[in-house]
Amino acid sequence: MLRVILCENAARWASEAADIIAGVIREKSRPVLILPTGGTPMPVYDALAQSHADGVLSFAHTTTFNLDEYVGLEPTHQQSYRAFMERNLFQRVDIPAGNTHVPLGVAADMAAQCQQYEQALEQAGGADLAVLGIGGNGHIGFNEPGTSFASRTHVVSLDERTRRDNARFFSSLDQVPTQAVTMGLSTIQSARRILLLAQGAAKAPILRAALQGPVTESVPASILQCHGDVVAVLDLAAASQLEDLSVEWRAGLRQMA
Ligand code: F6R
Numbered sequence: 001m002l003r004v005i006l007c008e009n010a011a012r013w014a015s016e017a018a019d020i021i022a023g024v025i026r027e028k029s030r031p032v033l034i035l036p037t038g039g040t041p042m043p044v045y046d047a048l049a050q051s052h053a054d055g056v057l058s059f060a061h062t063t064t065f066n067l068d069e070y071v072g073l074e075p076t077h078q079q080s081y082r083a084f085m086e087r088n089l090f091q092r093v094d095i096p097a098g099n100t101h102v103p104l105g106v107a108a109d110m111a112a113q114c115q116q117y118e119q120a121l122e123q124a125g126g127a128d129l130a131v132l133g134i135g136g137n138g139h140i141g142f143n144e145p146g147t148s149f150a151s152r153t154h155v156v157s158l159d160e161r162t163r164r165d166n167a168r169f170f171s172s173l174d175q176v177p178t179q180a181v182t183m184g185l186s187t188i189q190s191a192r193r194i195l196l197l198a199q200g201a202a203k204a205p206i207l208r209a210a211l212q213g214p215v216t217e218s219v220p221a222s223i224l225q226c227h228g229d230v231v232a233v234l235d236l237a238a239a240s241q242l243e244d245l246s247v248e249w250r251a252g253l254r255q256m257a
Contacts, residue, residue: 002211002230006239010043013035013199017131017233018047020195022057024129032063032121034130034188035089036141037081038166040197041133049092059095063124065117065187067132067141071155071179071191073105080105085226103153103181110181114153119186134198137161138206138219142182145218151184170176185223194230196221201237208241 007013022042035041040051066081075082082102090100101120107113121127129188134142137159143158156179162168165174171175188194198207208223211232224230234242 001077001228002126002225002232004211004239004242005231007233007235011233013233013235014017014043014047017041017195017197018051020231021129021131021231022051024193025057025059025062028128030061030063030125031129032065032124032127034132034183034191036066036131036133036197037084037088038068038133040199042129044197045089045092048219049089049232052093054193057093059093059099061067062095062101064090064101065121065127065183066096067102067122067130067150068180068182069103069105070177071105071110071181072177075102075104075106079175087089087098103151105177105181107244110155114155114181121187127191129193129195130188131195131197132188132221134203134206134221135162135197135212136202138167138207138221140185140188140221140224142180143185143220145187145220147185147217148218149185149189149217149223152187153181153183155179155181165186185220189223189227192229194224194227194228196230196232197234198238199231199235201205203238204241207232207234207238208243 005016007016046127069081073080077083085102103117104113134140137145142156144156158178158180167173169177209219213222215222215225
C-alpha cells in the first residue's frame with residue numbers, strides 16, 4: 001500500500017520524514033536503514049542530528065547501508081557519497097563507524113564488492129526502512145530508466161540528465177563521474193518499509209508517472225507500486241500532479257511490465 005503524507009511547509013516536511021525514521025530507530029532493537037544522499041535528505045538529516053543533540057535519539061544500535069556511490073571517487077573526495085554521509089549525518093550522531101556502509105567507488109574488484117554489499121545487508125537482517133529520493137528521470141538509487149526490476153547491487157553508467165542534475169555539486173559537468181555503484185531495484189524492494197521523499201514542483205511530473213502511471217522499467221520508481229508498505233512524504237508542489245489523493249493505491253493491482 002502507498003500512503004502519501006502531504007506537508008504544507010518545508011519545516012513540517014522535514015520533521016514528518018525525520019519522525020518516521022526516528023520511529024523505526026526507536027522501535028527496533030537493531031534497526032537497519034538504507035539511506036540516500038543528494039539535496040533531498042539534507043534537511044531530514046539536520047532534523048535527525050538535532051534530535052540526537054537534544055538527547056532524544058540515539059543511533060548507537062543502528063546500522064546503515066547507503067544506496068550508492070560514484071565510481072572513481074575516493075571516500076575522502078568531498079563529493080563522494082561517503083564524505084557526504086560523514087558530513088551530513090554520521091559525524092553528527094552516535095552511530096558506530098563500523099555500522100555505516102557506503103559502497104566503495106574505488107574497489108579493485110567491483111563485482112565482488114557488489115556481492116559483498118548484498119551479503120552484508122542480508123547478514124544484518126535486511127533493511128527495516130529504505131529512505132529514497134527520486135531523480136527527475138524516475139531513478140531510485142542510481143537505477144536509471146531501463147534497469148531491470150530484478151537488479152541487485154551493480155555498476156551503472158549514469159544518464160546524461162543525472163550527470164547534469166548533479167553537476168551543481170561539482171565545479172563543472174566534466175568533473176561528474178560517468179559511472180556509479182548502486183543497490184538494485186530488487187535490493188531496494190526487499191526493504192520491509194520504504195520512505196520516499198520529494199519536495200518541489202520539478203519532481204511533480206515524475207512522481208505522477210512513478211506513483212500513478214504504469215509499472216514499467218522505463219520509470220524505475222514505478223516498482224514502488226508493487227511494494228506493500230510505502231509512505232511518500234511530499235510537499236504540496238511535489239504532489240501537485242497526483243490525482244485523487246484520497247485513494248490508496250494497493251500493491252498488486254497493476255501487472256508488472
Ligand atoms: C542518491 C540517490 C538518488 C537521489 C536522486 C534525487 O543517493 O540515490 O536517487 O535520491 O537523484 O536527488 P536530489 O535529492 O538531489 O534531487
